[in-house]
Amino acid sequence: MTNTQQSRNTARRAARGRSHEYLAFALGAEHYAIDILCVQEIRGYGNVTHIANAPAHIKGIVNLRGTIVPILDLRIRFGHANPTYNEQTIVIVLSILDRTIGLVVDAVSDVIEIAADDIMPAPQFGSSELTAHIVGVATRDERMIIVLDIEKVFSDDDIQQLGLIAAGGTE
Numbered sequence: 546m547t548n549t550q551q552s553r554n555t556a557r558r559a560a561r562g563r564s565h566e567y568l569a570f571a572l573g574a575e576h577y578a579i580d581i582l583c584v585q586e587i588r589g590y591g592n593v594t595h596i597a598n599a600p601a602h603i604k605g606i607v608n609l610r611g612t613i614v615p616i617l618d619l620r621i622r623f624g625h626a627n628p629t630y631n632e633q634t635i636v637i638v639l640s641i642l643d644r645t646i647g648l649v650v651d652a653v654s655d656v657i658e659i660a661a662d663d664i665m666p667a668p669q670f671g672s673s674e675l676t677a678h679i680v681g682v683a684t685r686d687e688r689m690i691i692v693l694d695i696e697k698v699f700s701d702d703d704i705q706q707l708g709l710i711a712a713g714g715t716e
Contacts, residue, residue, distance in 0.1 A: 564659060564661070566657070569656070570635070570650045577692075578683070578691070580695070581656055584639060600706065609638065617648055628649075633652070636650075637653065641695055663683050667682065679692070680693065
């Protein structure tokens with residue numbers, strides 16, 4: 546077991562029984578949740594300035610009250626083909642990885658409270674890379690909600706690209 550897994554298990558045992566608030570959102574037919582404490586705001590998608598040579602899931606940047614914010618499409622990052630962009634497309638603005646990042650999702654449903662005991666362990670698929678970003682799975686109103694560790698969703702390449710975007714350029 547890695548140190549990260551050990552610390553996560555220790556944190557879960559310490560938090561057992563306590564509940565925490567999550568922002569629930571949809572990507573296609575799937576439901577996800579992220580820690581509400583990393584959410585800065587929710588806004589509509591629009592006026593994104595594209596960055597040349599950026600990966601497909603990095604849609605570009607926006608100026609958010611004087612802060613340049615990279616916009617990543619979580620739908621593309623998770624393998625959803627041909628997402629649409631319209632007035633219903635949502636951007637969740639997050640404060641993570643020591644920066645502000647916008648995530649494109651299909652819809653935000655609500656803020657939910659989930660007890661630590663109600664989060665079942667992430668399924669194992671042979672490769673920890675497939676599930677490293679999944680904290681676990683919870684159920685609410687007959688829907689399964691995948692609880693994400695949003696910082697682990699980003700690959701090393703993503704973090705490098707975000708650093709380059711924040712610095713004002715790309716490779």
